[in-house]
Amino acid sequence: MTDGVWAAPGRVNLIGEHTDYNDGFVMPFALPHTTVATAARRDDGVLRLHSADAPGDPVELRVADLAPGRRTGAWTDYPAGVVWALAEAGHRVGGLEVRYTSTVPTGAGLSSSAALEVVTALALNDLYGLGLERGPLARLCRRAENAYVGAPTGIMDQTASASCTEGHALHLDTRDLSRRQIPFDLAAHGLELLVVDTRVRHAHSEGAYGRRRAGCEAGAAALGVGALRDVSHEGLADALARIDDAEVRALVRHVVTENHRVERVVAHAEAGDFRAIGPVLTEGHASLRDDFRVSCPELDLVVDSALAAGALGARMTGGGFGGSAIVLTESAASPAVAGKVLGAFEERSLTAPRVFTAVPSAGAHRVS
Structure with missing residues (x-):
């Protein structure tokens, strides 16, 4: 028996990396790749989970027994964590039978975990009439990932999956969670944004x-501010001079300059000057590579080879230590740029990356 079908997308982050847990700015958009949940209510208090990507028998858990200390380390912790977070927040949720299929690449920095969380929460929201708006729903999904799964992620991924709209990038202020949809139709300007999944896997936890x-957090404490969001770009030099620890100083420099890059990209997009976004992306990669030190040789290879082929800009996206990079290029040059990247990996006998065009797509929704 099926009560409905829901879908939630992965996301690519255009700019604003490692800023969300610093109360900063981010600018993701939803991908057409989704996690789909076919679900039905159960009256026996059992959470029964199937996944097309995890062959074997379905996993059965009792809703009343869910607790962070009982997580298993398996993919089922994500939907189980959502059920636990909803119950902890006082929402009356019972059993659920759900079957998942997904086209969101896992471990690629494209928020496959957030898509799994959000689609589960949306199904429960509808099936149990919880009345949650997208903002609170995203926050409960983050609670699930932080407290149940044990991954200290920020709010961007869940908000993007829940709230993005087709044809737009989402300008999100992670402090007050205000959202603006920024028109982002690259194709109309003769441009493409390529996603290059290096197939190098990572784990945020x-x-x-x-x-x-x-x-x-240590940098914010040293500067006497609540979060690095409170350090202005204009006051960065003075702030850095007050921090003795070189590693902390580099982290602060990245976050403050990255917030400024988000503001620059928003301004370029609103002015329709999409080509000017390219150099800002490349600046962001250098900062993530050198100051935050979350890049890797494969991500650097994507960026370097794409730029050598004439791309307008490129950077790693996501948490780092593997995953994906994005490349802004003229549409006419896209095949040559992609070919150059693939050739660079082949020359070094590396696993061929997956390359596709990112199209801003709809956020989570009920399919039927």
Whole structure:
């Protein structure tokens, strides 16, 4: 028995990396790649989970038994965490039978986990009449990932999956969670944004991510501010002079300059000057590589080879340590740029990356 079908997309982040947990600005848009949940209510308090990507018997969990200390480390922690977060927040949710299929690449920095969380929350919201708007729904999904799964992520991924609209990038202020939809039709301007999935996998819940987040918090504490969002771009030099630790200083420099890059990209997009976005993306990659140190040789290879082929700009996207890069290019040059990147990987006997054009798509929705 099926009560409905829901879909939630992955996302690509145009600019604004590692700023969301610093109360900063981000600018993602939804991809056409989605996680689809075919779901039905159950009256027995059982959460029964199937996935086309995880062959074997369905996993059964009792809703009443869900708790962070009982997570398993499997993919089922994400939907289980959502059910737990909803119940913890006082929402009356019961059992659920759900079957998942997904076209969102896993481990590619394209928010496959957020898509899984959001589609689960949306199905529960509809099936149990919870009445949650997209902002609170996204926050509960983040709660699930932070407290249940144990990954210290910010709010961007879940908000993008829940709230993006077709043909737009989402300008999100992660402090007050205000959102603006920025028209982002690159094709109309003769441009394409390529996503290059290096197929190098990473895990946000591993220590490197947490160490950088802790370093950002240490920087804010040293500067006497609530979050690095409060450090202005104009006051950056003075702020850096007050920080003794070189690693913390580099993290602060990245976050402050990255917030400024988001503002520049928004201004270019609103002015219709999309080609001017390219150099800003490249600046962002250098900052992530050198100051935040979350790039890797494969991501650097994508950026360097794409720029050598004439791309307007390129950078890694997502949390780093693998995953994907984005490349802004003239549409006419796109095949040559993609070919140059693929050739660079082949020359080094690396696994061929997956390359596709990113098209701003709809956020989470009920399919039927």
